[in-house]
Amino acid sequence: MTHSNGIAVELRGLVKSFRTPKGVVQAVRGANLSMRAGEIVALLGPNGAGKTTTIDMLLGLTRPDEGTVRIFGRPPEEATACGAVGVMLQTGSLIRDLSVRELVTMMGSLYPTPLDVDEALQLVGIEAVADRRTQRLSGGETQRARFALALVSNPDLLVLDEPTVAMDVEARHAFWTTMRSFAMRGKTVLFATHHLEEADAYADRAVLMAKGRVVADAPTNEIKAMVGRRTIRATLADVPLSGLMLPGVERVDRRGEMVILDCMDADLALRALLDAFPHARGIELTSAGLEQAFLELTGANGGSEKTLEEVLR
Amino acid sequence: MSASTYIRYELIRNFRTRRFFVFTVGFPLVLYLLIATPNRHEHDLGGTGISAPLYFMVGLAALGTMNAVIGVGARIAIERFLEWTRQLRLTPLSARAYIGTKVAAAYLTALVTVVALYAAGISLGVSLSPAKWLQMTALLLVGLLPFAALGIMLGHLVAVEAIGPTVGGLGALLGFLGGVWFPLGDGVMHDIAQALPSFWLVQASHVSLGGSGWGVTGWLVVAGWTTALTLLAARAYRRDTSRA
Numbered sequence: 001m002t003h004s005n006g007i008a009v010e011l012r013g014l015v016k017s018f019r020t021p022k023g024v025v026q027a028v029r030g031a032n033l034s035m036r037a038g039e040i041v042a043l044l045g046p047n048g049a050g051k052t053t054t055i056d057m058l059l060g061l062t063r064p065d066e067g068t069v070r071i072f073g074r075p076p077e078e079a080t081a082c083g084a085v086g087v088m089l090q091t092g093s094l095i096r097d098l099s100v101r102e103l104v105t106m107m108g109s110l111y112p113t114p115l116d117v118d119e120a121l122q123l124v125g126i127e128a129v130a131d132r133r134t135q136r137l138s139g140g141e142t143q144r145a146r147f148a149l150a151l152v153s154n155p156d157l158l159v160l161d162e163p164t165v166a167m168d169v170e171a172r173h174a175f176w177t178t179m180r181s182f183a184m185r186g187k188t189v190l191f192a193t194h195h196l197e198e199a200d201a202y203a204d205r206a207v208l209m210a211k212g213r214v215v216a217d218a219p220t221n222e223i224k225a226m227v228g229r230r231t232i233r234a235t236l237a238d239v240p241l242s243g244l245m246l247p248g249v250e251r252v253d254r255r256g257e258m259v260i261l262d263c264m265d266a267d268l269a270l271r272a273l274l275d276a277f278p279h280a281r282g283i284e285l286t287s288a289g290l291e292q293a294f295l296e297l298t299g300a301n302g303g304s305e306k307t308l309e310e311v312l313r
Numbered sequence: 314m315s316a317s318t319y320i321r322y323e324l325i326r327n328f329r330t331r332r333f334f335v336f337t338v339g340f341p342l343v344l345y346l347l348i349a350t351p352n353r354h355e356h357d358l359g360g361t362g363i364s365a366p367l368y369f370m371v372g373l374a375a376l377g378t379m380n381a382v383i384g385v386g387a388r389i390a391i392e393r394f395l396e397w398t399r400q401l402r403l404t405p406l407s408a409r410a411y412i413g414t415k416v417a418a419a420y421l422t423a424l425v426t427v428v429a430l431y432a433a434g435i436s437l438g439v440s441l442s443p444a445k446w447l448q449m450t451a452l453l454l455v456g457l458l459p460f461a462a463l464g465i466m467l468g469h470l471v472a473v474e475a476i477g478p479t480v481g482g483l484g485a486l487l488g489f490l491g492g493v494w495f496p497l498g499d500g501v502m503h504d505i506a507q508a509l510p511s512f513w514l515v516q517a518s519h520v521s522l523g524g525s526g527w528g529v530t531g532w533l534v535v536a537g538w539t540t541a542l543t544l545l546a547a548r549a550y551r552r553d554t555s556r557a
Contacts, residue, residue, distance in 0.1 A: 059403055083405045092396035097329040102322055109318030110404045153404070 008188040009035035014067035029212035042199030045209035086155030094134040120152040160191040230266035246272035341377035359496035370434035371518035378423035389468025390476040452517035462542035469549040487511040
């Protein structure tokens with residue numbers, strides 16, 4: 001089903017606004033995204049960033065005002081109609097009066113090449129309650145059953161919209177482990193999340209959205225390396241702070257014998273530090289992580305929204 | 314890709330609900346026995362020329378099957394509320410097939426009602442030739458078409474909180490006006506009833522008098538309602554799904 005030069009998902013110039021009682025809300029103001037087959041991409045952003053609207057447009061549930069969507073080179077309605085896409089939407093419940101196994105069987109029967117039902121149940125770890133009616137499941141079990149419904153289709157593209165929102169830490173971990181092992185079969189996965197650590201841990205690449213725009217699109221480690229300002233800590237008692245404004249350093253501070261250097265370019269700063277003060281001891285280098293990058297890019301820390309280039313400048 | 318598995322589970326779901334046993338089979342069956350048993354020797358009910366056991370057998374079969382088929386609306390409304398229909402839009406199951414399976418499952422459920430009522434009718438002395446039984450059943454099934462369209466329309470129009478009373482109320486009202494409980498005679502009520510599809514459903518018992526059972530008026534009324542309600546249902550469906 002990958003007769004599209006290895007491109008699984010292509011979103012170009014998506015724009016969508018909604019009329020609400022409070023006026024027109026521009027949910028998405030120009031989203032571009034391209035995913036190669038086999039990639040795992042996190043769509044990252046705070047609530048209201050436009051992630052769900054973008055996913056709804058990707059899936060053909062919402063028609064964009066402008067822009068185009070292609071899944072494996074086809075319009076989304078065609079891709080879903082031929083069973084190429086498995087989806088776990090953010091909201092939604094299960095229909096009643098069937099056991100989990102029956103519901104998963106029912107769903108699987110709609111697809112051309114479904115997974116074995118037992119395999120789908122086992123992947124999400126829900127065999128123990130497989131014969132229980134769906135209305136008697138706990139919240140966590142319901143989420144797992146919904147995941148099984150997405151997996152049983154054995155899709156080439158798996159789309160998950162904030163799938164772990166209602167899960168505890170343990171369930172979350174199990175969920176992502178399953179996702180990873182499913183992706184290992186050569187599947188393409190797009191998941192929306194506002195947990196930075198989830199994107200960091202489970203995606204190859206993160207697409208950051210803020211206020212309806214894509215503000216960054218890069219491998220997660222690259223985003224961290226690029227905008228994750230790093231901090232150098234060292235024990236250096238006898239040097240005045242003014243002497244520590246070395247190349248690559250943006251801000252200095254002191255706590256007792258320890259100096260703290262916030263760096264734009266930590267590599268440069270560290271070399272300069274060791275050249276100037278060879279007696280510096282106890283050197284620690286920490287990365288602010290994706291969290292900081294996220295705040296910078298989405299302007300959530302009070303600043304206005306910036307593009308990646310502006311942040312880097 | 315097999316819709317047959319989907320239909321099978323849809324049917325299983327139908328049979329597992331209390332609603333099915335209470336409204337679709339139990340209620341009509343019990344009422345039939347209560348009404349028809351004391352009148353089982355009445356051979357000409359209210360001047361219709363039809364025996365009481367036969368008249369009420371078809372009347373209550375009409376009520377039960379009507380409930381089953383309008384009930385499609387309740388199932389659609391609930392599945393919209395659960396966002397299950399949204400999930401299904403992302404599968405290879407087309408909207409047409411989705412609605413088709415709902416109607417097919419309702420019809421199969423309705424057949425259970427019909428068979429139960431026929432059995433009760435036979436126990437009270439209803440006797441027809443095999444051809445008449447078949448003809449009557451065929452009229453019932455055709456007569457249910459407008460109600461299937463009505464159910465689909467309501468399912469896409471009415472919110473889940475209101476769908477129960479709407480479906481139940483409409484079923485009871487249409488049944489009453491259609492003459493489920495007593496023959497309507499020749500007055501104003503009869504004239505009004507003639508324009509309703511439920512009247513013709515009940516009139517399926519007319520096959521016992523010979524002839525086609527419905528006559529031109531009946532076919533026109535049923536065809537008219539089916540067409541009009543199908544168009545309205547299609548409109549309601551489009552409005553409902555294009556809202557996003």
